[in-house]
Amino acid sequence: MNHSMKAALYQAAALTFEELGFLFPNAELEPGQKSAVVDGMVNLDFYGPFNGSLILRVCGEILPTIAANMLGQDEPPSVALQQDVLGELGNVVCGNALPLIAGREVVFRLSPPCILGTESALENSAAQIQIGLEGGRADVFLFIKQ
Amino acid sequence: MAFNVLVVDDSAAMRSIIIKTLRISGVPLGEVYQAGNGQEGLQAVEENWIDLALVDLNMPTMGGEEMITQLRANPDTENLPIVVISTESSDTRIASLRGQGAGFIHKPFKPEELREQISFITGVSNESFDEGGAVSGSGFDF
Numbered sequence: 440m441n442h443s444m445k446a447a448l449y450q451a452a453a454l455t456f457e458e459l460g461f462l463f464p465n466a467e468l469e470p471g472q473k474s475a476v477v478d479g480m481v482n483l484d485f486y487g488p489f490n491g492s493l494i495l496r497v498c499g500e501i502l503p504t505i506a507a508n509m510l511g512q513d514e515p516p517s518v519a520l521q522q523d524v525l526g527e528l529g530n531v532v533c534g535n536a537l538p539l540i541a542g543r544e545v546v547f548r549l550s551p552p553c554i555l556g557t558e559s560a561l562e563n564s565a566a567q568i569q570i571g572l573e574g575g576r577a578d579v580f581l582f583i584k585q
Numbered sequence: 586m587a588f589n590v591l592v593v594d595d596s597a598a599m600r601s602i603i604i605k606t607l608r609i610s611g612v613p614l615g616e617v618y619q620a621g622n623g624q625e626g627l628q629a630v631e632e633n634w635i636d637l638a639l640v641d642l643n644m645p646t647m648g649g650e651e652m653i654t655q656l657r658a659n660p661d662t663e664n665l666p667i668v669v670i671s672t673e674s675s676d677t678r679i680a681s682l683r684g685q686g687a688g689f690i691h692k693p694f695k696p697e698e699l700r701e702q703i704s705f706i707t708g709v710s711n712e713s714f715d716e717g718g719a720v721s722g723s724g725f726d727f
Contacts, residue, residue, distance in 0.1 A: 458693035459602075510598060511605045523598040530596075530643075531692050534672020546675040549643050551595065 444566035447539035448532075448579045452495075452570050455531045456577065460505040465571035475499030475575040479522070480555040481529040485537060487547035491583040493536065494561065495529040499575020526552030532579060587615035588707075589634055593626035593649065594641040594670070599692075603639055603670060603699075610696040611714055612703055623652030630662055637707060640687075642671040642678075653685050666706045670694065 453464045465472075475498035484492045497505070503515030506524040510516055516524075529552050537547045561567075564580040590607065594600045600619050607614060618633055620626040624647040626640065638656075642649040649669060656662040668688040673679060679689050688706035690698055704711045 455693060458695070506598070510601050516598075520598055523596050527596045527599050531672050534674060534692065538674035543674055543676045546678050549672070551643070551645055 444540055444581060445568050447536050448566055448568045448581060449570060450539060451532050451536035452568065452577060452579050454535060455528055456505070456570065456572055459509055459528065459531060460572075461508040462501070462505060462572045468569060468571045468576060471574060472499065472571045472576045477557040478502055478575075479525045480557055480559055481522075481525045482553045482555050482559075483529050483533045484550040485533060485547045486550075487537070488541055488545050489583055491565070491581065493529065493533040494555070494559075494580040494582070495525070495532055496557075496561075496578040496580070497525065497528075497572075497575065498578065499572075501572050501575035501577075504573065522554050526554065536579075536581070587613040588636040588703075589615045589618070591618045591620065591626060591629050591633070591635045591638045593620045593623065593629075593638065593644070593652065595621050595644040596641075597621075599641070606694070606696050606699055607639075610700040610703075612700055613714060623647030623649055623655075626652050627655055630656065630665070635665065637703065638665060638667045640667055640669050642669060642673050650682070653682070653687055657685055666703075668699075668702050668706055670699075 456462050456464055477496055477498045478500055479502050480494060480496045482492055482494050502521050502525060506521045507515045509524055530549065533549055561580050565583040567578065567580045570577050592600045592603050604617055618629045620629045622644040640649040640652060653667055656665055668690060669682050670690045670692060672692045682689055688702045690702050700711065
């Protein structure tokens with residue numbers, strides 16, 4: 440596992456959830472966070488000096504809370520809007536992680552976010568991290584194509 | 586005097602967040618228009634009086650860079666104040682956008698960053714926002 444990639448993924452995810460979702464992340468997961476059930480996944484492909492994809496997975500029914508926080512609403516928005524929020528979270532995590540990994544001089548192009556089924560395969564990632572968020576967690580996986 | 590603002594982003598959620606942040610920032614707002622890509626953004630500029638465009642980069646159909654290029658190539662819109670709001674972090678790409686006269690804000694962003702960047706790109710001082718938004722020499726009538 441590449442530790443600098445993991446550090447980049449964690450830094451980008453923590454910044455995103457704190458500043459966009461208004462949730463304070465914790466690095467050491469509590470038992471309830473570890474066992475939280477997956478409730479949404481999004482994939483973003485990126486193209487640049489190296490190609491690959493980033494998958495963001497949220498677990499523990501935190502997506503409705505994050506979406507409501509981001510939109511400034513008391514009640515969670517529609518499922519469609521929650522998925523839109525998940526896509527934007529993935530976009531921001533990916534957009535912030537790549538320059539931490541590859542430097543600020545290089546240019547990456549990102550694909551539009553693509554919502555995945557919660558059972559999608561996640562093997563052979565180059566790096567992955569978990570981040571505790573209230574009663575749930577977020578997982579970030581980075582895949583690099585050879 | 587208030588700004589008529591166009592928000593261009595393919596995410597409806599992000600458009601809502603930007604508009605909410607605009608309201609929190611204290612920038613005086615008139616009409617707020619929304620578009621889901623650069624093509625729709627150009628159409629909105631053609632059909633409405635826009636004082637300021639807030640534009641994402643990576644969008645389907647037409648991205649923000651192409652939209653900005655077309656705006657700058659049109660004598661009617663070549664001086665339209667534009668702020669790009671994006672996850673883009675490449676210094677090379679950001680410098681290219683600044684070269685086209687666009688401001689830049691990196692996602693995620695805070696209301697004060699949005700306010701400062703709008704002040705910088707429009708030439709309206711921060712203090713003027715609180716006083717009602719008098720224009721200070723930008724050449725635009727808001």
